[in-house]
Amino acid sequence: MSAPFAAALAAALAASTAAPAAAPTPPRTALVDVGGVKGYVRADRGVPLAGVGLLVRAGLDRQTAAQNGLAALAAQAVLQTPLAPATGSAPALALTDAVESAGASVGFAVSTQHVRFYLEGPPKALALAGPMLARALAAPSFDAATLAAARAALAERISGNADDTALVGLQMLRSSYYRGGAGFPGLGDPSATAVYTPADVRAFFEHWYLRGDAVVTEVGRTGPETDAVSRALIAALHAGSAPRDELAARALTASP
Structure with a gap:
């Protein structure tokens, strides 16, 4: 047996008997304090992107029975709010466009009890x-132009969701179970949102977008950048908390 071959064989045998490599530790969620509110951090250094979420207690159940779509319209108006550049004389951009120009994305989702805003992108x-x-x-801007853009954006999302059978089924279940505003569609109805005035939307926002009811989340490649974002989002909200009302549900009945 040649010396090179013997050396290669010995190396192969050693590799086969070596202890297997340790499996990577799965990400764990940590509970942290962010400006006096709860924050949940699930770090994963193995991914290049990060996400920061802000949950405010301004979901469907904060709507009255006469406020179909108001929660979604207020959230969409935040995304359509024009932002002037910090320097220079360039025209103002809607928040969604400004965030995209920075290399990230922003969106929101409305659930029974919360509105969740989320930012995604590389940490920088x-x-x-x-x-x-x-x-x-x-x-936030709630003027006529901003609300018109918000209504158009909502109508486009509603149209895109119309063929999603899972979303349609979920809405049927929600409307049959919850009473009042909690039973409305997550994004509302275009005919309903058309009647809300700037004062209506501002009143909803100022009443429910409160720091004491908020929660922040960080996932992915978290670090100093995402921590700073979480603190900034919490600081942007008005101080205070709203009463914790119970969800009104319909009584379940059994069919014979």
């Missing part, structure tokens, strides 16, 4: 986009 992009969302939350 979130460091730029986070303050933009914070500015829009601190001083």
Whole structure:
């Protein structure tokens, strides 16, 4: 047996008897304090992107029986809020466009009890986009032009969801179970949102978008950038908490 071959064989045998490599530790969720509110961080250094979420207690159940779509319209108006550049004389951009120009993305989802805003992108992009969302939350625009853009954006999303059977089924279940505003569609109805005035939307926002009821989340490649974004989003909200009302549900009945 040649010396090179013997050496290769010995190396192969050693590798086969070596202890297997340790499996990567799965990400764990940590509970942290962010400006006096709860934050949940699930770090994963193995991914290049990060996400920061802000949950405010302004979901469907905060709507009255006469406020179909108001929760979604208020959230969409935040995304359509025009932001002037920090320097220079360039025209103002809607928050969604400004965030995209920074290399990130922003969106929202409405659930029974919460509105969740989320930012996604590389950490360096979130460091730029986070303050933009914070500015829009601190001083949202509810003028006629912004609300018109918000209604158009909502109508487009509603149209896109019309063929999603899972979403349609979920809405049927929600409307049959919950009473009042909690039973309305998550994005509302275009004919309903058309009647709300700037004062209506501002009143809803100022009444429910409160720091004491908020929660923040960080996932993915978390670190100093995402921590700073979480703090900025919490600081942008008004102080205070709203009463914790119980969800009104219909009594379940059994069919024979």
